[in-house]
Amino acid sequence: MNVNEKLLKPYNPAEIEEKIYKLWEKSGYFNPDNLSKSYKLKTKSYCIVIPPPNITGSLHMGHALNAVIQDILIRQKRMQGHKTLWLPGTDHAGIATQNVVEKELKKQGLTRHNLGREKFIEKIWEWKKKYGNLILDQLKKLGASCDWSRLKFTMDPDYAKAVEIAFLHYYQKGWIYQGDRVVNWCPRCQTSLSDLELEYEDEKGKLWYIKYPLANFKFQDTNSKQIPNTNYIVVATTRPETMLGDVAVAVNPKDKRYKHLFGKTAILPIINREIPIIADQAVEMDFGTGAVKVTPGHDIIDAEIADRQKLPSYIVIDQYGKMTQEAGRDFEGLKILEARVKIVSILEKQGLIEKIEDYDLRIAKCYRCGSIIEPQKSKQWFLKMAELAKMAKDAVKKGKIKFHPKKWEKVYFDWLDNIKDWCISRQIWWGHKIPLQGVDDVLDTWFSSALWPFATLGWPNEKAKDLKEFYPTQVLSTARDIINLWVARMIFSSLEFMKKEPFKDIIINPTVLTRDGKRMSKSLGIGTNPMELIEKYGADAIRFGLIYQMMGGQDMHFSEEHCVAGKKFCNKIWNISRFVLTQIGNSKIQETNIKQILKSIPRRQAGKLQKEDKQILKKLEKIIKSVNKDLEQYRFGQALHIIYDFIWHEFADHYIEYSKNNKSEEIQNTLCFVFYTILRLLHPFMPFITEEIWHIMGFKNLLLIERWPQ
RNA sequence: GGGCGGCUAGCUCAGCUGGUCAGAGCGUCUCGUUUACACCGAGAAGGCCGAGGGUUCAAAUCCUUCGCCGCCCACCA
DSSP: OOHHHHHHSOOOHHHHHHHHHHHHHHHTTTSGGGGGGTSOOOSSEEEEEOOOOBTTOOOOHHHHHHHHHHHHHHHHHHHTTOEEEEEOEEBOOHHHHHHHHHHHHHHTTOOHHHHOHHHHHHHHHHHHHHHTTHHHHHHHHHTOOOOGGGOEETTSHHHHHHHHHHHHHHHHHTOEEEEEEEEEEETTTTEEEOGGGEEEEEEEEEEEEEEEEBTTSOOOOTTOOOOOGGGEEEEEESOGGGGGGOOEEEEOTTOGGGGGGTTOEEEETTTTEEEEEEEOTTSOTTSTTSEEEEOTTSOHHHHHHHHHHTOOOOOOBOTTSBBOGGGOTTTTTOBHHHHHHHHHHHHHHTTOEEEEEEEEEEEEEETTTOOBOEEEEEEEEEEOOHHHHHHHHHHHHTTSSEEESGGGHHHHHHHHHTOOOEEOEEOOSSSOBOSSTTOOOEEOHHHHHTTHHHHTTTTTOTTOHHHHHHOSOSEEEEEGGGIIIIIIHHHHHHHHHHSSOSOSEEEEEOEEEOTTSOBOBTTTTBSOOHHHHHHHHOHHHHHHHHHHTOSSOSEEEOOTHHHHHHHHHHHHHHHHHHHHHHHHOTTTOSHHHHHHHHHTOOOTTOTTOOHHHHHHHHHHHHHHHHHHHHHHTTOHHHHHHHHHHIIIIIIIIIIIHHHHHOOOHHHHHHHHHHHHHHHHHHTTTSHHHHHHHHHHHTOSSOGGGSOOOO
16 A cells, blocks of 8 residues: 555544554663663663552543653653653552452441451452553553553562651651641541542531530539539530530630630530630630630540640540540440430420520541541550651752742742641551551552652662663653642652652642533533543543643643544644645655655755745744754643644645646655654654554654654 | 732633734635645635723733633631
8 A cells, every 4th residue: 555545545543543652662662671772862860650549440530630740741751852751650549549448348247357367458459450550551541651561569579568667767867756646537437548539528516615514513403504604614616415525615825805704614425524714825716706716635635735734535436436445434335416406405405405506617627538538546556747747848948859830839838838647547447557566547549659760760779780771751741630649759759769759840730620610520510531531532632632731730621622623633734744745755655765865955055945944944943943842841732722823824824725837846855854753752652653654754763763853 | 808820712721021923733715636744735715813991103911990700818796
């Protein structure tokens, strides 16, 4: 089949993309070690490690956007002659994965406890084997040019070793300690969570104003409604059931209203425990009555108050969200809400409810299962953050690491400035076991992903070839919601273990929302599935659609129209190639001839060129500069707009039209040269179609490794 | 309580440090089968650039106040 016949067939992404991807993989050039075989490499290598998707995930628009961004950079750098590595991998995603597999079990009427720890973990491995790489296959469909031979998983044996070494390093340094504290507890996942693993939701709740009688008031008649004003103190609470664990009533030291009560004693209703009325600065005078009940067993702030004031603490709610023995016989075994109803009704009967107000609550929920978090006192492992946070801050302050856009560094600093020690233990089964005797807990999944930029390259083996060659990496591209959860932790981990920043630039992607500005949610069926888009328009069109819209905002209202535009653009390019190659002449289009034509490419100074020829060449030069500049500054949308406008409106609408009426050898050669350059420029953005045309043109080498226009 | 975005044609958005900046894509309308492309070409309609005030010879573009919409952080129970 000759060139014209190939091009006469309409562009069929599905068929071509699969073929081209196989061609790339077969070439081996995704692996940087093979690049030197094709041409002389620049001395500077270039590396991006992919933010490892969870093995539970399937590709969503955010992943797709991020993958395309990274692929553009990688492809450009590869074409520029850098030894380029895009290292792929997946994250075991502790709680998320455990939950998914638990759900599977539930369908069979089983729980993880039926199986036992070992069997359960086996099940997860089976599950991982079956579904864990789904998302990677999806990335391939998008055209991601990752070096799959270097694929990493956060539970690989060597990675596990790295995690263990890292933990022990901190431990020996005295930075890891065990503490009995109130932590965020998920009663469904049965584990502690860090502050960053909570999500907040607004809910309508109530604020109960409860009278706590003063100690000198003899409370005898439960039906009495004659409690004089001066004989009680009113506290406001959103969670009456926790009062069973109260150990004090606190007011602000400056609060004149309560000055006469400092040091006095109140009687905790129902329990009839004597509790002190104390002064503590944590209490806001303006809220409620200015007096707050102190429940150190179930509230982080209250625990801090109790710490300061040397108060005891009672656990009245257990880890499953049920009332404990310490809550008293009448309540033991009740669920939280049952206990709440019962308590409120008793208090009402006793005339101890002053009033009930509507109140908008901000409820903390588990980011993996959505259950309401119960702050719960428990034994956990913590990592001291003071030093690490300081290192992490310095790296960005000194400009060694830059956020793009810069504004996101504020989110980073805000968190680090107010950081608390990191609760790194989790009471789940799927994860890295804490490497200490007699501890069943596993590590926070983010503890292991914090090591990602160097553990993937061979650390702790400091002589590992990849580590030497590719660390530090250049770019981290990710979403803003994990700036602290992940990015900050990678930075301090890298500084601690590698003594060097893990990357120079952090690209924070816009969040992909629906066209109406809603958050995409698979479970709610809101949003677009990138795989369906690929089927509909082809991967290049999706890549185009995403990048064309990425103009630098913090949100992107994704609209499919731009994928339509991308598809049309593919068609345009396809037809341009048909025209150009026809003009150049069938007979000339053979491997050797094309190269010769390119060698004899007219330069602007060549005397035979007409005004139009010079113009198009000049414009081409100009847009090459702009595109390079935009890519350097990670302005992907702008770069693509420039290429698009040039190809369509300058090259096709003007020059090609001109060439129809004016035929000459120079024009032919100019057409050829411009087209040759366009294909290279466009390749990182739309790799499949450009590679296919390249292939049709008869080049021996892949466009994948053709030199980038400078 | 603190912070960050957005508000420009019907829709999704460009317009950085002020003076062809009133634009693109999609949609709509008119015309066109000129052999690369109708997934196209030529052209048209459509916006007082969220509101007010200010700076300036000149503002969508700078300052300020306000209004919506969205997001993030925080120990107001």
